Amino acid sequence: DAGVTQSPTHLIKTRGQQVTLRCSPKSGHDTVSWYQQALGQGPQFIFQYYEEEERQRGNFPDRFSGHQFPNYSSELNVNALLLGDSALYLCASSLGQGLNQPQHFGDGTRLSIL
């Protein structure tokens, strides 16, 4: 039973560039959420996708955008990268809407901005 997989594991970019991170949810899950985790902090919610639509969004600027594909996989795009975007980006998946369910996390993508 495949868990949540994220790619790449590490990425180095420079200020002003754009980046795309990818996530495949746990088998059977249809909802994908993205989080940013800075050093020493808990995961901060970016947005959530269900049925290929952004359903909820945290307090992140429009430079952060995403997409969900028909197979439930998802991408996180960040434009005009800033030094402060350096963080661990986590993808979490869960099943459906309407029942309390835990989210399951991937191992993250470590993004470093130079």
Next chain:
Amino acid sequence: DQQVKQNSPSLSVQEGRISILNCDYTNSMFDYFLWYKKYPAEGPTFLISISSIKDKNEDGRFTVFLNKSAKHLSLHIVPSQPGDSAVYFCAASEWVNYGQNFVFGPGTRLSVLP
């Protein structure tokens, strides 16, 4: 404004003793609470959860207690083992726009000493 707080950044416990990790929240709309464990270079792993209609949930060595009136929950690990050494995140969720919105605390680093 942190909606989920973990006021102890770190905790050290002797092997075999009880570990108690605490978490406080402010949003009365939260109705589902979770604990995650995170090792370095891995994503958070789901440990145990509790619905707001309960005050206790057990799973092996892990027990979560919820005090709704105090907006407080705790995770008890008995007996503690060296492999339990990790960062523990408390999370809470509420339903927003038909989706679960998860909010994480900043984490507590548990060290179990042999």
